[in-house]
Amino acid sequence: MRQRRRCFHVLVVVMCVLSFLAAVPQARATEAWEGKPGGSLTMLYADDREVQTYVAPPTQATELRAQAATITVAYEGFPPAAQASFQYAVQIWQSLLVAPLPIRVQAVWTELPTGVLGGARPEGFYVNTITKISYPVALAKQLMNRDPSPGEADIMAAFNSSGVTWYYGTGQTPPGQFNFTTVALHELGHGLGFTDSFGVTSGLGGWGSGGVPLIFDRFVVDASNTSLLTAARYPNPSIALTTGLQSDQLFFNGPKARAANAGKSARLYAPNPFEEGSSVSHLDEEVYPPGDPNSLMTPVGARGETNYNPGPITLGIFADHAGHLRRSGLGHRRRRPAAARPAAVRVPAALRPPAGRCQPLLQ
Numbered sequence: 001m002r003q004r005r006r007c008f009h010v011l012v013v014v015m016c017v018l019s020f021l022a023a024v025p026q027a028r029a030t031e032a033w034e035g036k037p038g039g040s041l042t043m044l045y046a047d048d049r050e051v052q053t054y055v056a057p058p059t060q061a062t063e064l065r066a067q068a069a070t071i072t073v074a075y076e077g078f079p080p081a082a083q084a085s086f087q088y089a090v091q092i093w094q095s096l097l098v099a100p101l102p103i104r105v106q107a108v109w110t111e112l113p114t115g116v117l118g119g120a121r122p123e124g125f126y127v128n129t130i131t132k133i134s135y136p137v138a139l140a141k142q143l144m145n146r147d148p149s150p151g152e153a154d155i156m157a158a159f160n161s162s163g164v165t166w167y168y169g170t171g172q173t174p175p176g177q178f179n180f181t182t183v184a185l186h187e188l189g190h191g192l193g194f195t196d197s198f199g200v201t202s203g204l205g206g207w208g209s210g211g212v213p214l215i216f217d218r219f220v221v222d223a224s225n226t227s228l229l230t231a232a233r234y235p236n237p238s239i240a241l242t243t244g245l246q247s248d249q250l251f252f253n254g255p256k257a258r259a260a261n262a263g264k265s266a267r268l269y270a271p272n273p274f275e276e277g278s279s280v281s282h283l284d285e286e287v288y289p290p291g292d293p294n295s296l297m298t299p300v301g302a303r304g305e306t307n308y309n310p311g312p313i314t315l316g317i318f319a320d321h322a323g324h325l326r327r328s329g330l331g332h333r334r335r336r337p338a339a340a341r342p343a344a345v346r347v348p349a350a351l352r353p354p355a356g357r358c359q360p361l362l363q
């Protein structure tokens with residue numbers, strides 16, 4: 001089972017996270033944010049399973065509210081049907097996000113290796129020099145309340161134009177076909193921040209660069225609720241960290257994610273051996289199988305699998321990302337003078353979601 005998963009979802013390393021973080025020049029010490037280029041592209045491979053499952057889109061009665069985010073897409077080579085299907089994924093994410101600044105996506109329709117469905121990555125990261133945590137640009141721009149790279153894409157996504165029997169509709173996927181909107185939703189999820197920096201190199205587990213983790217990493221814990229960033233338990237790099245990453249017992253322990261999961265931490269995918277590009281940065285396939293409300297961000301997708309909703313855990317994870325600055329004491333305080341407020345974390349209070357609604361992805 002594990003072996004099959006690894007075959008179906010692998011990472012194609014354009015540049016490893018460690019190398020790209022190390023390669024960029026240091027920003028001025030006075031800046032609150034330091035820019036870093038995007039790193040690796042995660043490629044989702046076709047699963048040979050055939051299922052007939054359906055997860056409905058957010059509905060007006062339950063989750064859908066007025067759009068509070070704008071996602072703009074620059075399409076390259078897309079046939080009209082694929083573009084319409086991608087736009088449906090965009091519409092779903094827009095209905096769930098709270099994001100003051102537009103998020104830009106570059107979507108490329110191109111021939112990818114046989115069996116590959118698509119891939120995506122954040123096009124850049126920004127390190128908050130106070131918290132020493134790196135954020136994907138789609139989130140970082142919301143937190144700093146300005147566009148640090150005007151005109152440039154925040155997310156890059158590519159989809160296979162060859163050899164995949166796509167279903168572009170908005171209903172149940174017919175047998176033998178792959179739902180394009182579902183794959184687009186999944187890949188946009190990675191681009192928006194469902195991504196980690198953990199890896200195993202020459203047997204040694206490690207994370208980040210220069211002691212700077214990604215925001216997702218900050219919430220990853222083991223079975224005893226110990227953060228994998230705890231140096232005393234998991235030196236970076238170390239064999240202990242390798243063991244932890246391969247333990248099949250990793251969880252996302254943010255308060256919003258827990259609240260979306262009946263009070264429990266969300267189970268992450270952590271097989272042995274470690275799978276570059278799949279481990280950690282997905283929810284567990286067995287705990288959240290096709291048809292489960294939280295199955296969108298699991299490591300494999302199957303023919304006939306139909307999912308039009310990121311699910312409450314993923315939305316909780318993104319809310320935890322956005323809320324971390326505030327919980328660390330650096331967040332938005334409405335009564336403070338603007339001049340005394342850290343520029344990096346100004347968030348308009350009016351953009352906070354109404355009580356009782358779904359958790360915001362970005363705020």
Ligand SMILES: [Zn+2]
Nearest residue numbers: 042044190299
């Ligand atoms: Zn994925």
